[in-house]
Amino acid sequence: MKRFWNWLTMSFLVWLAACGGIAAPPTPTPTPDPRALAAAIGQATQGSKSAHFRMTLSGKPVALDASGVTILNSIEGDLRRPDAVLSVLNITLGSAIGEIRTVSLAGKQFATNPITRQWMCLQAGSTFDPAVLFAPDIGIEALLANNFADVTLVGIEDLNGRPHYHLRGTLPAEPLRAISLNLLGAGPVATDLWADQETLRASRVILVDTATDTTNPSTWTLEFSEYDKAVDVREPVQCP
Numbered sequence: 001m002k003r004f005w006n007w008l009t010m011s012f013l014v015w016l017a018a019c020g021g022i023a024a025p026p027t028p029t030p031t032p033d034p035r036a037l038a039a040a041i042g043q044a045t046q047g048s049k050s051a052h053f054r055m056t057l058s059g060k061p062v063a064l065d066a067s068g069v070t071i072l073n074s075i076e077g078d079l080r081r082p083d084a085v086l087s088v089l090n091i092t093l094g095s096a097i098g099e100i101r102t103v104s105l106a107g108k109q110f111a112t113n114p115i116t117r118q119w120m121c122l123q124a125g126s127t128f129d130p131a132v133l134f135a136p137d138i139g140i141e142a143l144l145a146n147n148f149a150d151v152t153l154v155g156i157e158d159l160n161g162r163p164h165y166h167l168r169g170t171l172p173a174e175p176l177r178a179i180s181l182n183l184l185g186a187g188p189v190a191t192d193l194w195a196d197q198e199t200l201r202a203s204r205v206i207l208v209d210t211a212t213d214t215t216n217p218s219t220w221t222l223e224f225s226e227y228d229k230a231v232d233v234r235e236p237v238q239c240p
Contacts, residue, residue, distance in 0.1 A: 042145025187211025
């Protein structure tokens with residue numbers, strides 16, 4: 001009788017498994033390597049044709065001039081790969097709030113006078129150029145792909161209604177100074193990165209320039225949106 005019940009039990013289990021009653025244990029999803037993930041995010045973001053961006057500054061003020069009179073508050077605009085950027089710089093000039101419009105195209109830079117609002121031709125390297133922030137070989141996306149150090153995966157978080165990878169690490173100071181005309185990168189910069197889990201394109205990057213102030217460091221928050229939209233960039237004036 002005991003053998004009969006053992007046989008009956010085994011027969012039932014075999015039948016149940018054949019009918020799908022016993023599910024195989026799920027295969028665990030491997031945790032992605034944070035450094036490899038950062039590289040993929042940088043490359044995917046650079047792979048876009050265009051994007052809207054907004055850079056907001058907080059903490060210790062960042063001055064655009066040596067005298068400290070002109071403070072950069074935010075930059076917002078559109079970039080078209082590889083070298084075209086339209087942007088508006090929101091600034092504090094003395095006690096007044098103003099804006100500077102800029103156009104960067106194929107290595108040329110144009111900007112409006114914050115007082116007269118007339119367009120001017122600028123000499124390359126004479127002032128901060130937002131286009132350099134996204135330069136193909138040295139821009140922020142390239143640094144995330146190639147220079148993001150001590151990277152950890154904080155987790156997967158919801159951002160704008162979509163799951164995002166959240167990575168945390170450090171970007172070196174020198175290459176950040178090179179793309180910001182020394183405005184960013186007083187020392188190694190603590191960096192948090194959020195990228196869409198499906199597309200791997202960056203949505204938010206927070207750069208904390210910890211060496212600027214121990215209690216209230218300069219913090220740059222960069223947000224990307226509207227990837228691959230049409231962006232029309234033209235020279236606003238003819239330069240001599």
